[in-house]
Amino acid sequence: MAPAPLHSLAVDDVERIVYHVYLSCISAKDFHSDNSDWTGRHFCSPSMPCRWAQNLLAPLLSLRLVDTTWNGAVKNFQTSQRETFFSPVEDGVYYPHKWHLNTRMRKALLLSRYRIFQTISCEDGKRGVFLAYDTGGAQGCAATARPVIIKAWVTDSDFEFQNEISAYHALVGASVACPGISIPQNHSSESAAYDEICDVYVLVLPQLGPTLQDLAARLPNQRFDAPMVLTVAIELIDRYRDIHARGIIHNGVKPANICMAPAGLESDSPSMLYVIDFGFASILENTGSSPLPSAHRIDTVGSRQYISVFAHHGISQSQRDDLESLAYLFSYLFHAKLPWDSSPTKLNGRASDRSQITPHIWRVKIATPASVLFRDMDDCFVEFWKDVKGLAYGEVPDYDKMKNRFVACLEKYNTTTPTATTDARCDWWNIWDNC
Template sequence: MSLPDQPVAIVQRIAYHVYLSCMSDQDCKQHLCSPTAPCKVALDLLTPFLTLKLVASAWNTVVKNLKLDAFFSSVEEGVYYPHDWHINTRVRRAVLLSRYRVFRTIHSDAGDRGVYLAYDFGDAQGCAAAPEVVIKIWVSGSDHEYHHEIAAYKVLRGCPGVPKTLQEAQYEPLCDIHALPMQKLGPTLEDLISVIPTRRFDSRMVLTVAIQMIERYRDIHERGLIHSGIKPGNICLAPRGTDSPGMLYAIDFGFALPLADNLPLPSAHRIDAVGNRRFMSVLAHHGISKSQRDDLESLAYLLSYLFHGEVPWEVPRAIRLRSFEGSFRASVQEEQKQLQQQHLNQLQPQVWRLKIATPASQLFRGMDECFHEFWRDIKALAYGEVPDYDTMRARFAVCLEGHEKGCSPRGWWDVWDQFNG
């Protein structure tokens, strides 16, 4: 080593040993944060080390060049993301917004947007008491769903049954993404129906969903928004231990539209058809701007799906769930796949036609009369007409009381624990 390099090497060696001594505490080794974004407790331990950077500019330069680990401890095991460009890889490069550490992917779409579980170590107790939160992340700041989501949650702030945002959406330069942290809710109805052996809800459960979602849409519509995103995966149970454990939450407002832009008549210009094809309204298939009626029509399709496990315009349940045994199993499965694909190819372009042609007697077969009355009320609504939410809700409530006579009360978490235990 040449003489001019010796002072730098000595300072670097000293800095590294000081860092190691600061982080030798066993508690700090279990921290989820990183040296570049430490939690409050880790920062207290690192303070002597960081203070030494003020001694000289040479010391500060050496500290910046130290090969320090990105994180103090691992939060995922056996997870590998090989593509640097993919959003799943980006969100794991650093602590997000100086306080959130991603540890699980809930859902990611096309590598440019996703939903994640993260630890929040931003309070005074740091990583020792880091609660779990949900973070919605977008790569592009010009993503239309990003802007719809941000605008919707601003309008819906404080609305019952809508998740709370923990802070404003921000750009994170270390990962080159835009992040919106939100409270973590319970399982979705999609999760719940997947653990029930029959893959369908009973009458009491469907009636409870109807009552809850009519209340959600009443409050959302009163604030001037159309949800446009109902499906089992976008309805969540309340978190455990809350004051309202029976409340259902509506999530995912990436397709939400302002009601004021639609009135008093549908827009003369065709809009993008957004939403889940299984549940979206007939008008939505044609790109006609939406009103309150469209959300309630989608809700009716959802209620039918939850009770029957299917809707009339999708691949028949018998084909989807049929299992085969014996020596010809492989060939039969291949035939089954071909039948499914043929059915999809035949029905997908004409789903809206099937929805129009499906009578209420088929859509709500085996269900209580209040569902038929709900459907008639929806069909009688004019574009932009304010529904009588209270009357709709009251019918379902009376019917639910009849079903619950002589039955022990049961909450959503009771059902979840029963089948997921």
């Protein structure tokens, strides 16, 4: 008995046929035989298939040109909420609120190519950081699909959105490349793109290596040794010199915002460190040879553990404030804590928890001398501290002097006790793998 023509079948029957044909095409194991790691799964969607899926489905989709019933069934299937994606990438994830950023980000492929598979952070459902697969490359959804970082906002009026875009506009628009900065991969390279289906603004960034916070957690006693801290200092003096040269004040120094280079990246500098997260960044106004801080109080931004004393009081931040934060970072990496990370304070001679009384961190910062902040550390850190505290607002630091002091100190370790971590070009991935 001859099969019934398509136009004689019910629409539901045709949609069921379309569904099974789609799945049989997409689950084909041998469509990409040159890739031995192929899992046979597609992360893209019927309405936004990746390049390989599109090639597989071409014969199926061509029937839309000759049969209206088939054309309607394909359209219905592609727009069906029930079949948003071909394969799941997360287990047990449920976001019931449609307004929440987590829900929006998983509604469809972002910019027709990025599939979210993990939430890194999401504040109040209005802004967040996510891990996603990039299905828009030549390999499509193959096992080699490259993970990327996506920062997202529900509105373009978000102050972190504005700060981030302004910072990248200055960093990307510079005539000379700024090393150690994760450059956006959006179409415009320096601004976020708006996705109409998900109703979000997204900024796509390359995935970097682990952060200094991650590395510290793997080290004995969660502490960096002296040569490692010196290497961090040398690298970050260079990073912040370049950032400041473009009129950007980071305002975001902390171990979680300093990353190792991406795994497998061929680089002449295995000690390269990357600075990330410009959501709190500010632009240093070029008002002449003697810039002045704003006459109005500035909102305090950044991690309170690492921001400068001036930042605590709402005074405009400049180069000196980033460098003061670096000093706190160096102390933290060496000691695994800061003086203001102490146990709960005492009230009337009795211990109290932080819910009862919280000391003002800025008071402890002011009262902590360099001898305590850099206890058991090399003298070059105390000298660095003196230089930083002597800077005026907007004054350009002598970065070379600061860096050379750390280099000279590190060379002494190389001469006396050479180890894998005392090389001036210390390989962070080697340290990571051997922890």
